Amino acid sequence: MKKYSLEQFLNDPCADIGTGLLVTRGSGFCFSLKKTSRWGKNEQGISVLFFGGIGGKLENNELPSHSLHRESLEEVGSDIRIIHSGERAVLMDAESIRVVLMSNNIEKEPLPFMIFRSPRSEAGRKPFTNILTYLGEFSSLKKIRPLDDPALIELNKGLLLETLKKDITVREFKRLGGKIQSRINLPQDGIIKPIGTAIAAVRCVEKETIIEDMRLRKEARELWQKF
Structure with missing residues (x-):
């Protein structure tokens, strides 16, 4: 199993650095629906609404964990607690997905659950x-609401897979059990449609043996099961 350090990804000269969060409000994934300026249209002229993880680009000299705390407060009004998944991480790019060993020389900085290049x-x-994507939980469920992006959505693993495989409208999404707070x-x-962290989550769901190879810590494993 190949070994990487967190610093290798943070100091990659060919890459910008961003953070993502896989989090739940109790059942299923909680993602943010991105700003209307990032929506697209398909060949029929129908709007395509993209959703992804809470998070964003790191600011100068900002650590990933600090970025997640800041982004969560800005986007949904609640801080988060990052859940440590262990010393293994899912590493994926456009063509491959595998489990790698991770190390970290930055004091008190957690290791990511997943890295999507x-x-x-x-x-x-x-x-x-x-x-750099982390598992986490909200500090205050009562405070959560969309502040920066237009909406928050909740969906289970099955519905997440369906959003990638076929075109699901807002109306159908709700009929199939998805929740929207807009x-x-x-x-x-x-x-x-999923983008970024949400697509990475889809690929983990599609290849569940990846999660088995992770040997997640108990708390992280229990959280993944809630999705």
């Missing part, structure tokens, strides 16, 4: 973005 999606960025009126015929 995502190809550049925006002009003016580096060729890749290393998305501060704007969403187009009911808009199609919900």
Whole structure:
């Protein structure tokens, strides 16, 4: 099993660094629906609404854990507690997915659950973005609401897979058991699609043996089972 250090990904000259969070409000994944400026349209002119993990690009000299605390407060109004998954992590890019050993020389900085080396999606960025993704739980469920992005969505593993495999509208998403907490009126015929951390989560769900190879700590394993 190949070994990496957290610093290798943080200091990668070919990549921007971002964070993502896999978190639940009790049952299933909780993701944020991205800003309307990031929505697209399909060939039929129907709006495509993208969702992904809470998180974002690291600021100068910011550690991943500090970024997650800041982003969570800014995006949903609640701090988070990062759950330590262990010394193994899922490493994936556009073509491969595997489990690797991780080390870290930064005091009190947790290791990521997953690292997604995502190809550049925006002009003016580096060729890749290393998305360091962590497991976590909200500090205050009562305070959670969409503040920065337009909506929060909740969905289980099965529905998450379906959003990647086929076009699911907002209306159908709710009919299939998905939950939406929105501060704007969403187009009911808009199609919900995963990006970034959400796509990485899909790939872990598709290849469940990856999670077995992780040898997650008890608390992290119990959280994954809630998704």
